[in-house]
Amino acid sequence: MAREGLVACLLAVFVVLVLVPHTQQLQSSQAWSLLRIKRFLNYPPILSSWNTTTDFCNADPTPFLTIVCYEESITQLHISGDESLAPLPRSFSIDSFFTTLTRLPNLKVLSLTSLGLWGPLPAKISRLSSLEIINMSSNYLYGSIPREVSSLGHLQTLLLDHNMISGQIPDALSELSLLAVLNLQNNTLTGTLPESFSNLESLRVLVLSSNSLSGNLPDLSGLSNLQVLNLENNYLGPHFPSLGRKVVSVMLRKNRFGGGLPADLSSYFLLERLDVSFNKFVGPFLPSLLSLPSIRYLSIAGNRFTGMLFQNMTCNDDLHFVDLSSNLLSGNLPMCLISDSKRKVVLYSSNCLEIKDYSQHPSSFCRTQALAVGILPPREKRAPGGKAVIVIGTVVGVVGSIFLVGLAMFFAIRRGSIKWLMNKPRRRIVEHASNGYPFKLLPDGRYISQTMKYGALGIPSYRSYSVEELEAATNNFEAASFMGQSSHGQMYRGRLQDGSLVAIRSLNFKQGQNSHNFNHHIELVSKLRHRHLVSALGHCFEYYLDDSSVSRLFLVFEYVMTGTLRSNISEGGQRLTWIQRISAAICVIKGIQFLHGGIMPGLFSNNLKITNIYLDPNLVAKISSYNLPVVEENMKAMVQAGSSSSGSNESGYRPKHLDKIDIYDFGVILLEIVSGRPIALTNEVNIMTEELQESIITDGAARRSIVDPFIRRQCCDESLKTVMDICLRCLSEEPTQRPSVEDVLWNLQFAVQVQESWRGDSQSSEDSPLSPFQPSRSLVAFD
Numbered sequence: 001m002a003r004e005g006l007v008a009c010l011l012a013v014f015v016v017l018v019l020v021p022h023t024q025q026l027q028s029s030q031a032w033s034l035l036r037i038k039r040f041l042n043y044p045p046i047l048s049s050w051n052t053t054t055d056f057c058n059a060d061p062t063p064f065l066t067i068v069c070y071e072e073s074i075t076q077l078h079i080s081g082d083e084s085l086a087p088l089p090r091s092f093s094i095d096s097f098f099t100t101l102t103r104l105p106n107l108k109v110l111s112l113t114s115l116g117l118w119g120p121l122p123a124k125i126s127r128l129s130s131l132e133i134i135n136m137s138s139n140y141l142y143g144s145i146p147r148e149v150s151s152l153g154h155l156q157t158l159l160l161d162h163n164m165i166s167g168q169i170p171d172a173l174s175e176l177s178l179l180a181v182l183n184l185q186n187n188t189l190t191g192t193l194p195e196s197f198s199n200l201e202s203l204r205v206l207v208l209s210s211n212s213l214s215g216n217l218p219d220l221s222g223l224s225n226l227q228v229l230n231l232e233n234n235y236l237g238p239h240f241p242s243l244g245r246k247v248v249s250v251m252l253r254k255n256r257f258g259g260g261l262p263a264d265l266s267s268y269f270l271l272e273r274l275d276v277s278f279n280k281f282v283g284p285f286l287p288s289l290l291s292l293p294s295i296r297y298l299s300i301a302g303n304r305f306t307g308m309l310f311q312n313m314t315c316n317d318d319l320h321f322v323d324l325s326s327n328l329l330s331g332n333l334p335m336c337l338i339s340d341s342k343r344k345v346v347l348y349s350s351n352c353l354e355i356k357d358y359s360q361h362p363s364s365f366c367r368t369q370a371l372a373v374g375i376l377p378p379r380e381k382r383a384p385g386g387k388a389v390i391v392i393g394t395v396v397g398v399v400g401s402i403f404l405v406g407l408a409m410f411f412a413i414r415r416g417s418i419k420w421l422m423n424k425p426r427r428r429i430v431e432h433a434s435n436g437y438p439f440k441l442l443p444d445g446r447y448i449s450q451t452m453k454y455g456a457l458g459i460p461s462y463r464s465y466s467v468e469e470l471e472a473a474t475n476n477f478e479a480a481s482f483m484g485q486s487s488h489g490q491m492y493r494g495r496l497q498d499g500s501l502v503a504i505r506s507l508n509f510k511q512g513q514n515s516h517n518f519n520h521h522i523e524l525v526s527k528l529r530h531r532h533l534v535s536a537l538g539h540c541f542e543y544y545l546d547d548s549s550v551s552r553l554f555l556v557f558e559y560v561m562t563g564t565l566r567s568n569i570s571e572g573g574q575r576l577t578w579i580q581r582i583s584a585a586i587c588v589i590k591g592i593q594f595l596h597g598g599i600m601p602g603l604f605s606n607n608l609k610i611t612n613i614y615l616d617p618n619l620v621a622k623i624s625s626y627n628l629p630v631v632e633e634n635m636k637a638m639v640q641a642g643s644s645s646s647g648s649n650e651s652g653y654r655p656k657h658l659d660k661i662d663i664y665d666f667g668v669i670l671l672e673i674v675s676g677r678p679i680a681l682t683n684e685v686n687i688m689t690e691e692l693q694e695s696i697i698t699d700g701a702a703r704r705s706i707v708d709p710f711i712r713r714q715c716c717d718e719s720l721k722t723v724m725d726i727c728l729r730c731l732s733e734e735p736t737q738r739p740s741v742e743d744v745l746w747n748l749q750f751a752v753q754v755q756e757s758w759r760g761d762s763q764s765s766e767d768s769p770l771s772p773f774q775p776s777r778s779l780v781a782f783d
């Protein structure tokens with residue numbers, strides 16, 4: 001009997017080895033494309049290690065070269081050369097180059113920077129229809145931007161800065177409804193910014209500096225997500241752009257803007273950087289700019305701003321750079337700009353201030369200059385001459401009254417906020433889910449269907465919820481719905497109106513966080529939907545009433561009912577069979593694979609624990625707790641630990657071996673799956689690893705002594721050995737010796753195959769319900 005089993009096992013090994021493709025390998029056509037790319041790029045030194053035997057998907061990422069795979073395809077390709085690289089040789093054809101790139105159809109991130117690429121961007125880039133990020137900075141691309149780019153429906157980031165691109169910015173770009181970052185800095189673009197840009201509602205960063213753009217900008221006041229606008233060094237103007245109130249950085253240096261600054265700038269409460277220097281602005285300087293609640297950098301240099309400054313003016317404490325030089329300002333420098341000059345840079349030369357040094361003009365200079373340019377907007381310009389006195393009178397009056405109005409508003413707001421704080425520190429602005437959050441997630445059916453492809457999810461599509469809905473679901477967050485408290489906030493259980501159960505995580509924030517700061521987190525959370533994750537269903541913001549900043553963020557997740565993996569293995573519950581255990585482990589590793597490579601940016605170091613793996617009624621395992629950046633940042637903010645290593649996830653590059661931390665944690669889970677003993681301490685892991693190490697060398701019965709007695713007789717030797725072996729490799733001290741996700745997956749699938757054929761051939765008595773994977777003879781679980 002045992003002998004027969006062994007033979008069957010060996011036979012199965014043979015069959016599997018012959019038939020099953022090595023899944024951790026990249027599709028060979030894609031590997032071939034990479035080698036062609038190397039040839040196109042003229043064999044640059046960074047690619048010198050690539051050859052026909054390279055394991056592209058598992059190479060260690062560097063800042064210059066990173067490849068990320070998901071399943072058998074490349075999803076991210078980053079190659080970055082040297083800033084000083086000359087254009088590629090004459091024989092280079094960008095058209096053929098892109099033909100090769102289109103053989104990598106699942107690319108989400110294409111980053112080819114400083115590689116000397118030259119030629120016009122080919123229209124066939126639109127065939128890479130999964131692209132979310134294009135970074136082709138610092139090459140020699142010329143010609144115009146093809147309008148076909150607009151058919152890249154998932155595109156979120158387009159960086160073509162530091163090239164030689166010319167022509168107009170195509171109108172069609174505004175069809176990119178998810179476009180959040182557009183950087184075309186330092187090219188030779190001409191013409192105006194298309195009117196249709198006022199529809200790019202997802203736009204967060206718009207950088208068009210150092211081009212030859214001209215004319216007025218379209219109305220950007222509807223772009224409620226726009227935070228960074230950099231238009232420096234163009235010929236834009238004369239009207240100051242119309243912007244949403246929530247911009248953070250506005251850089252208009254060296255353009256042709258004229259007229260006065262709009263008075264409502266004083267209500268841009270998130271504005272941190274304002275640079276309007278070297279334009280043709282005239283009219284009164286708005287002293288309230290110095291005390292904007294967020295302002296840190298202010299430059300108005302090289303214009304003809306007029307008005308009196310007073311010593312008693314107030315400034316924001318965080319203001320660290322102020323350039324008022326080369327204007328027509330008079331009066332005294334405000335005290336708040338003079339004190340603690342160490343931390344602040346304050347420039348004010350070439351005005352008419354009452355300062356005893358040689359940097360200032362006599363006050364008569366400013367007066368005559370002000371008259372010469374005409375202080376009132378050009379349309380109302382009066383003939384210079386006898387009416388000088390009246391004009392000056394008007395000017396002083398206007399400056400004074402604007403200042404007073406500003407001051408009055410400031411105190412009114414102050415008082416208001418103090419009252420709010422005393423009465424009720426937190427209240428919300430009622431926001432209805434249907435029209436609340438401007439972020440464009442919900443209408444994007446294309447994204448949802450893309451996500452669906454990764455695993456048929458029987459869950460509703462991602463959406464935003466209203467606070468009322470969540471209150472109704474949890475009976476006003478009553479105690480009975482409370483599931484737990486962690487350092488990051490609270491967890492509640494709720495039942496939505498449609499009867500479905502959800503888990504609601506609540507994160508608390510200090511005042512001052514604008515909901516737009518969360519855009520990229522929410523964007524990421526909305527992608528966390530996979531068969532093997534406890535998936536995100538939506539989110540909800542609650543606001544402080546006095547400044548509309550975020551007080552709480554609720555993240556709504558699936559609620560999985562059938563207990564944790566541990567409770568089904570080592571604690572009471574229903575005891576999983578050997579096959580069910582490997583199947584659960586396969587689910588977990590697939591979940592990890594998705595977290596690392598299936599979303600952008602990947603989530604690493606997820607602190608995986610067996611108690612955070614849940615099983616649904618079909619015994620499909622789901623990872624419930626992963627490394628949500630919003631949680632992590634929130635925690636950091638609360639602990640106030642100024643770690644300098646933040647943001648590593650954002651850059652698109654992983655620090656070395658980051659993925660191997662999850663592999664180790666997975667090894668610990670596997671150890672518990674095999675041994676059936678709950679593991680709580682690192683020490684126990686070490687002891688059991690040693691035991692495992694010893695038992696694997698011995699054979700037969702001795703090996704099984706470490707195995708959970710419940711499954712000891714169910715598993716075939718080869719299957720058990722394969723799992724033990726991969727478990728030990730996962731637990732290697734040295735991260736580089738731990739296997740890749742694909743390697744683990746392949747081995748586990750192999751263990752299922754071997755076990756199945758052994759069981760099928762030797763004993764057909766066992767009748768365990770084999771979900772989630774009904775292993776057939778063919779490719780088990782290659783879904």
Ligand SMILES: *[C@@H]1O[C@H](CO)[C@@H](O)[C@H](O)[C@H]1NC(C)=O
Nearest residue numbers: 048049050051052053054055
């Ligand atoms: C491929 O490169 C690796 C090291 O980068 C080297 O060890 C191997 O021999 C090379 N294989 C071939 C076929 O050139």
Ligand SMILES: *[C@@H]1O[C@H](CO)[C@@H](O)[C@H](O)[C@H]1NC(C)=O
Nearest residue numbers: 080111113135137159651652
């Ligand atoms: C684009 O590439 C440049 C040059 O390699 C790099 O500095 C920049 O951070 C990249 N941007 C993004 C968003 O990846």
Ligand SMILES: *[C@@H]1O[C@H](CO)[C@@H](O)[C@H](O)[C@H]1NC(C)=O
Nearest residue numbers: 138162163185186187210233
């Ligand atoms: C623009 O690019 C050119 C060539 O790459 C470079 O010489 C120049 O310094 C860049 N200008 C700016 C403003 O970055």
Ligand SMILES: *[C@@H]1O[C@H](CO)[C@@H](O)[C@H](O)[C@H]1NC(C)=O
Nearest residue numbers: 309310311312313314332407
């Ligand atoms: C600031 O000082 C000026 C004159 O020095 C005075 O007219 C003005 O009322 C003062 N403003 C405040 C708010 O104290």
